Amino acid sequence: MRRAIQIALENVRLGGGGSFGAVVVRGDEIIAEGTNQVTSTNDPSAHAEMQAVRAACHILGHFQLTGCEIYSSCEPCPMCLGVIYWARADKLYYAATAEDAAAVGFDDLRIYRELKSRPDARSIPMCQMLREDALVPFRAWQEKRDKIPY
Numbered sequence: 001m002r003r004a005i006q007i008a009l010e011n012v013r014l015g016g017g018g019s020f021g022a023v024v025v026r027g028d029e030i031i032a033e034g035t036n037q038v039t040s041t042n043d044p045s046a047h048a049e050m051q052a053v054r055a056a057c058h059i060l061g062h063f064q065l066t067g068c069e070i071y072s073s074c075e076p077c078p079m080c081l082g083v084i085y086w087a088r089a090d091k092l093y094y095a096a097t098a099e100d101a102a103a104v105g106f107d108d109l110r111i112y113r114e115l116k117s118r119p120d121a122r123s124i125p126m127c128q129m130l131r132e133d134a135l136v137p138f139r140a141w142q143e144k145r146d147k148i149p150y
Contacts, residue, residue: 001071001093003030008048008073011035018106020048022072024056024065024089031068032056048072049080053087063150064088074101077108078115086150 008021018036025031034051038044049072057063065087074096076084084092098108119126141147 001073001095003033004048004071004073005095007033007035011048016040017046018048019104020073022048022052022070024052024068024070026068032059045079047077047080049076050083053083053089057087066090069093074098074106075108077106078111 004021004023006021007023008019011017011021012019016035017038017040020036022034023030023032032052032055034048034053034055036048037046037051040046049070052070053065056065056068066089068089069091070084070089070093072080072092072094075094075098076092077098098112101107102109114122114124119128
């Protein structure tokens with residue numbers, strides 16, 4: 001955890017982006033690190049946890065992080081939490097809370113609240129369309145014999 005906090009602080013001082021750091025660990029070995037690079041790369045998905053998970057998966061040559069733990073300098077936002085679940089990490093440790101992040105302008109709590117609302121009641125209008133057409137690729141996936149499930 002101290003490494004995640006250290007790289008978060010270094011990232012702020014070096015102008016890399018936001019004040020977040022994450023580390024992926026397997027056993028006693030650091031597999032990958034990531035810092036927030038949103039503003040330096042103009043990529044809204046370049047959060048510390050996303051960067052660390054991407055790097056770890058690349059290094060390990062697999063899309064799952066089973067057997068790994070993630071240390072994050074802050075409680076992950078909904079996007080990062082989603083990728084941590086998809087990556088099947090064994091455990092997540094975090095230091096600061098979402099409330100701490102909101103207090104300095106990183107308001108993930110707004111997104112958490114939005115996710116609890118019905119799609120048609122969210123602040124970004126959402127309209128479903130072409131559902132039947134979209135089911136065709138799902139059926140093709142179901143029928144695919146050589147798929148790699150995840």
